[in-house]
Ligand SMILES: Nc1ncnc2c1ncn2[C@@H]1O[C@H](COP(=O)(O)OP(=O)(O)OP(=O)(O)O)[C@@H](O)[C@H]1O
């Protein structure tokens with residue numbers, strides 16, 4: 073072996089009640105390389121990372137770090153040994169500022185080492201954020217930031233310690249193209265400094281920019297390790313799902329009819345969105361594209377009644393709605409799947425079936441509001457099957473599901489609450505290629521049944537592969553509405569970045 | 578897979594399988610250990626009569642505990658319980674004194690408890706006060722009203738009928754000569770069983786119960802799922818207020834006196850019973866059966882220690898330690914997978 077092995081995983085197994093999360097897997101990492109780890113949702117990727125960082129204990133096998141067997145007790149130990157990790161789920165403390173979060177547990181001290189040097193901490197935070205080339209106020213409370221910025225803060229936090237191994241578990245699932253580009257620049261320079269990086273992602277197209285080697289797990293088992301240049305994407309997908317996947321997107325069966333079912337007029341929220349106008353046709357899938365902070369999520373929340381200081385008109389089926397809160401939106405047949413599953417989408421301490429039926433308990437209840445467990449069971453089993461949610465049973469605690477399977481749970485919740493207009497905000501965040509295909513197919517079927525679908529997505533291929541039209545937003549305004557078939561990735565990006573504007577043409 | 582792997586998997590399945598079942602198991606075994614210990618070490622502990630006494634003594638903690646379990650599961654707390662006990666009790670007493678029939682006075686007292694709960698709920702949902710603050714205020718206000726309307730004096734000289742609910746029994750058995758064979762089951766014990774079953778049903782089997790959990794587990798996700806969060810919270814605090822009212826009525830009825838000073842710090846017993854029974858102060862987790870076990874642990878400890886002649890100060894120390902051990906064990910168990 074030419075390069076020195078930084079990390080070696082040998083025959084590691086991990087069992088959870090009713091689940092074999094990892095079964096005798098191996099993995100290694102060299103200095104200065106990016107080693108990608110791929111696999112379907114629930115394949116065991118995050119579990120292995122948590123074992124490396126000391127959050128979980130392996131049941132079998134060993135971990136060799138710089139030639140020595142190690143078993144860290146918690147992530148503080150692994151981090152002082154030089155292993156940083158960005159977990160898949162955001163773990164920031166909502167009421168602390170960006171700077172305080174970045175340096176949590178490692179605050180720079182002054183005054184005989186007992187007083188936190190806020191000024192230095194702030195300066196250091198600015199320095200790291202600058203390195204990532206992202207505009208985030210270091211004094212902002214984290215809870216006020218959108219998911220994408222929180223993700224950048226997580227990355228900044230991991231970069232703020234000098235480490236020899238950097239583990240990134242789906243760092244880009246919430247990011248748009250621009251931030252991903254900046255992140256990749258940083259990854260490249262870390263590589264040159266000799267840092268070994270383990271990189272987990274379901275956005276397979278992006279791997280080519282940074283990855284040196286790629287390993288695949290399936291169902292908790294080790295499948296393969298290859299030099300990235302030796303394999304093609306279809307080959308990787310085949311190893312992941314165990315069969316060939318011909319297309320990433322299903323052929324659309326639905327198409328927009330001439331009937332306008334939904335319209336938004338002059339939607340405003342001070343400081344967030346300005347004069348948003350668009351319409352939606354029966355059977356249409358409408359995409360929303362834009363950069364971080366362009367106002368896509370704000371628009372969806374405004375329609376849904378999630379925020380209060382909103383003005384404008386929302387018209388459904390020719391009727392002007394006066395939505396004051398999410399409950400009224402839902403009663404009127406509008407569903408909104410939020411982008412942040414942990415904070416807004418799931419009750420993670422509750423069970424899988426409880427989450428699936430939460431927005432539509434009426435349909436599984438008898439008189440006097442008594443819930444029928446049998447009906448709940450039937451409903452949840454249906455969605456577990458339709459979306460291939462990997463779980464030991466429908467009464468698994470959602471917290472114990474893998475990230476992608478948690479996302480499928482939120483999707484199930486909103487599919488079960490049958491609505492006329494579905495607004496899905498980054499619906500396929502963290503979902504593997506195979507399951508994405510199934511979800512696209514389900515959406516197509518819904519559209520075929522006359523439901524209007526709005527997809528907010530930071531993945532341009534998804535916008536291009538799935539939608540009929542795309543609303544491009546820039547700085548809180550609609551930059552343009554384009555016909556998907558007649559547009560290109562570049563055109564969308566130009567509108568999103570404010571380089572082109574509607575007046576140009 | 579190796580045999581070693583299989584056994585490990587099995588072991589985990591059995592020991593750490595269902596979180597909730599394990600929690601129950603710990604609480605129930607704690608209860609059994611206490612029962613065995615006191616039965617062996619204390620004369621007259623293991624007798625039907627003493628069990629009825631324990632049941633009777635546990636009822637008030639159980640009523641309040643059931644109520645506060647709702648508030649805690651939503652992620653809140655109710656500190657006004659003890660004061661509401663006093664206020665409702667003296668309301669009943671004063672009304673009877675003023676000539677109202679006993680049943681009407683009791684219903685009015687329950688409604689007073691309900692009103693306190695609704696006000697707590699409104700303060701928390703409409704004015705967005707933290708539950709701790711809202712119910713702390715209510716604790717002082719309700720106590721103040723109870724003292725003010727009674728001139729801080731006990732309301733005594735109440736008719737026998739006032740004491741029937743707290744002291745009467747069902748299924749009393751007398752032989753043909755009219756001698757008492759079995760004292761019967763006290764009304765409060767019957768009401769305790771009925772309310773425990775009712776609220777356990779509401780919590781586990783109905784929509785409102787499911788919403789109570791989901792709000793405590795993630796309030797924002799619940800709101801975005803179309804749940805009327807404010808309404809559910811008001812219901813929870815109403816249940817807590819009403820159950821405090823029920824406790825107030827029973828306590829005063831047992832004494833046949835309405836005491837404006839009664840119930841001081843009772844909310845702490847209530848919260849303790851919920852917490853010992855596995856209810857999480859973070860919200861989202863808890864059961865009525867757990868709270869009942871918690872209430873009985875406290876009830877049996879008090880009863881057994883009393884019979885052994887342990888001073889009330891030492892009793893406090895022991896119950897404090899039990900709370901710390903019960904919750905501490907829960908925390909330890911959750912720490913590492
Ligand atoms: N704490 C836990 N308790 C029980 N089961 C768990 C726990 N953590 C993970 N699992 C199970 O282990 C399996 C592997 O999960 P893991 O999170 O490692 O998947 P993953 O490869 O990261 O998937 P994703 O792409 O969706 O993030 C899943 O089936 C999951 O349900």
Ligand SMILES: [Mg+2]
Nearest residue numbers: 118160474475
């Ligand atoms: Mg994962």
